[in-house]
Every structure is written in structure tokens, then in C-alpha cells.
Amino acid sequence: MSERTIVVVSAGLSQPSSSRLLADRLAGATARELEALGHTVDVETIELRDHAHAIVDTMLTGFSTGELARAIDILTKADGLILVTPLFTTTYSGLFKSFIDILDKDSLTGMPVLLGATGGTSRHSLALDYSVRPLLTYLRADVIPTSVFAATDDWATSGGTPAENKHDDVNPLPQRIERAGKALAARASARENEGPADPFANAPSFLDLLGNS
Ligand SMILES: Cc1cc2nc3c(=O)[nH]c(=O)nc-3n(C[C@H](O)[C@H](O)[C@H](O)COP(=O)(O)O)c2cc1C
Numbered sequence: 295m296s297e298r299t300i301v302v303v304s305a306g307l308s309q310p311s312s313s314r315l316l317a318d319r320l321a322g323a324t325a326r327e328l329e330a331l332g333h334t335v336d337v338e339t340i341e342l343r344d345h346a347h348a349i350v351d352t353m354l355t356g357f358s359t360g361e362l363a364r365a366i367d368i369l370t371k372a373d374g375l376i377l378v379t380p381l382f383t384t385t386y387s388g389l390f391k392s393f394i395d396i397l398d399k400d401s402l403t404g405m406p407v408l409l410g411a412t413g414g415t416s417r418h419s420l421a422l423d424y425s426v427r428p429l430l431t432y433l434r435a436d437v438i439p440t441s442v443f444a445a446t447d448d449w450a451t452s453g454g455t456p457a458e459n460k461h462d463d464v465n466p467l468p469q470r471i472e473r474a475g476k477a478l479a480a481r482a483s484a485r486e487n488e489g490p491a492d493p494f495a496n497a498p499s500f501l502d503l504l505g506n507s
Contacts, residue, residue: 298328298482301372302339305379305390312412314341316444317378320410323475324376324482331483338372340365342389349389352396366397374406374482377430381413385425394429402435406481408474409441419443438481440474
């Protein structure tokens with residue numbers, strides 16, 4: 295039975311945070327499916343709020359230290375990521391983008407990623423597809439097609455069977471979470487995790503540089 299590590303990043307600012315709630319539900323759905331596929335699962339959660347000052351320090355100095363450096367190390371070695379941001383002014387929050395900006399640009403290459411967002415209105419649900427997804431696509435992450443947007447009203451829906459909801463255009467939040475978790479679990483289960491790219495892999499040896507002399 296092989297282990298899979300899922301790293302959850304929540305950029306919510308409120309306490310309690312609806313982004314954290316969505317992140318936890320997505321992690322739960324993903325872990326259940328991975329266990330059903332025969333894996334043991336380790337879920338690590340990174341609350342960006344706790345690292346906000348360190349993230350700005352990293353932007354100013356160019357390198358991270360301490361707990362933030364440890365969090366980034368765990369993230370880059372994960373088998374799958376769940377990234378959840380609140381929508382601010384119809385896009386990802388500044389804290390979310392700042393965190394993405396301090397990552398090595400190659401560190402998410404091929405990484406299975408499930409995207410989630412929370413917002414006050416369902417009218418902004420497409421922000422996941424016009425702003426968050428392109429950001430992760432640029433970084434060559436393996437972003438799964440299913441993403442989950444939770445507006446304030448979504449938290450009031452209790453769920454129900456697909457048959458009971460057949461007249462709704464959009465499935466209730468619990469069903470969307472389950473579907474997304476299954477999709478991420480399938481990618482994370484199948485992935486051959488080679489770990490983060492070695493930045494020195496293509497460096498010439500001193501012998502080559504000295505012309506084999
Ligand atoms: C400055 C600001 C801008 C916001 N802009 C939007 C927006 O454009 N669209 C939207 O749906 N919600 C917007 N919201 C609402 C938040 O996205 C929503 O409350 C979110 O769920 C908060 O997440 P949290 O509880 O994890 O902090 C905004 C909230 C703030 C504070």
C-alpha cells in the first residue's frame with residue numbers, strides 16, 4: 295500500500311474562513327477516494343494567513359526561511375495539491391498570488407492540482423476559469439478539469455441524490471466536492487512522483503569545464 299501526500303493551501307483571511315472550510319472538505323473527499331484506491335494518505339494544510347508576513351519578506355529578500363520554507367518544501371514534494379482562494383474583486387486574492395509568486399517557477403510542473411474558490415456571489419464563479427486556472431497552467435501544473443466554486447448561498451444546500459437534483463442546472467456543493475476529490479485522487483494515485491526538479495541536474499561537471507585535462 296503506497297502513501298500519497300496531499301497538500302492543501304487555503305488563502306482565506308476570515309476566522310473562521312469559508313475558504314478553509316472548502317479546502318478541508320475537498321481534502322476529505324480526496325483522502326477518502328485515495329484510501330478506497332488502496333493508499334495511505336497524509337494531508338498537510340498550509341494556511342497562508344499564518345505566513346502572510348513571511349511571504350512579503352520573501353518577496354523583498356528573494357528567499358524564504360523557517361516555517362514558510364518548510365511549507366514550500368512539503369508542497370513541492372506533494373503528490374497532489376488543493377489550492378483554495380477567496381475571490382477579491384473578481385479574481386484570486388493578493389495573498390494567494392503573492393504565495394504563487396514566491397514559488398520556484400518550475401516547482402509545480404506536472405503537479406496534479408485541484409482548484410477551489412469562495413465568494414459572495416455565484417455570478418463570479420467563472421473567475422476560477424479566467425484567472426486562477428491560467429495562472430496554474432502557465433506554471434505547467436496538471437490542473438484537473440473539475441474545480442469547485444462555493445458562493446455564500448452554496449453553504450446552505452444540504453445535498454441530495456443526483457435524482458433529486460436532476461432539475462437543477464448546478465449540482466449541490468457536496469456533490470461537486472465529491473466529484474472534484476475523486477478526480478484529484480485519480481491523478482494523484484496514478485502519478486509517478488519524481489519529486490521537485492533538480493536545479494543542478496544539467497550543470498556541467500568541473501571535469502568537462504576544464505576540458506578533461
Ligand atoms: C475586498 C473584498 C473583495 C471581494 N470581492 C469579491 C468578488 O469580487 N466576488 C465575490 O464573489 N466575492 C467577493 N468578496 C467576498 C469574499 O470572496 C468572500 O467573503 C470569501 O468567501 C471570503 O473568504 P474567507 O472566509 O475564506 O476569508 C470580496 C471580499 C472582500 C473583503
